[in-house]
Amino acid sequence: MVDPSHEGAKRPVSAALAGPYGHPFHPILVTVPIGAWVGSLVFDVASHLVRDPDFLTRGAMWLIALGVVGALAAALVGFLDLFAIPPGTRAFRVGLVHMALNLLVTAAYAGNFLWRHANHGPQGSVGGGMLAWNAVSLVVLGVSGHLGGKLAYRYGVRVADEATQAEGFLPAHSRPGRPNV
Secondary structure, three states, X not given: OOOHHXXXXXXXXXXXXXXXXXXXXXXXXXXXXXXXXXXXXXXXXXXXXXXOOHHHHHHHHHHHHHHXXXXXXXHHHHHHHHHOOOOOOXXXXXXXXXXXXXXXXXXXXXXXXXXXXXXXXXXXXXXXXXXXXXXXXXXXXXXXXXXXHHHHHHOOOOOOOHHHHHHHXXXXXXXXOOOOO
């Protein structure tokens, strides 16, 4: 028997802030730091493959900064989604670990940005320490992303309930007065 108390985790604490039912903002916003930080690692590696790497090292530094800003925005709405999960549940514990890892990664990238920005910005190829810090941070982000996927796809946090999902599988002609999209 399934405990109906988990249904609250499907509804937003604040639709205006966290996204309406069935359309949460958190998964949309996380694409910004993920893309920026993956791009920064690509730029870091590429800085070792070109003759004039300064534009790549500067680009990586600013992609890291963009990722930090995006991560903070994603964290704000993710925190609201966490509030919708009943405390003491497996989903809540996974949510706490997901949040802690994301905050750790964001702090690591903020530190990486400050390190790169010191002494008037980067010059030449990205140093091995900065590149390794970037790569390790991205691995931790991947672990956290796995947990975020578990929250959505296994536990159904902020995912529409099955009755709402079933509407998408009705033949288009069986929904009179409603658009076919």
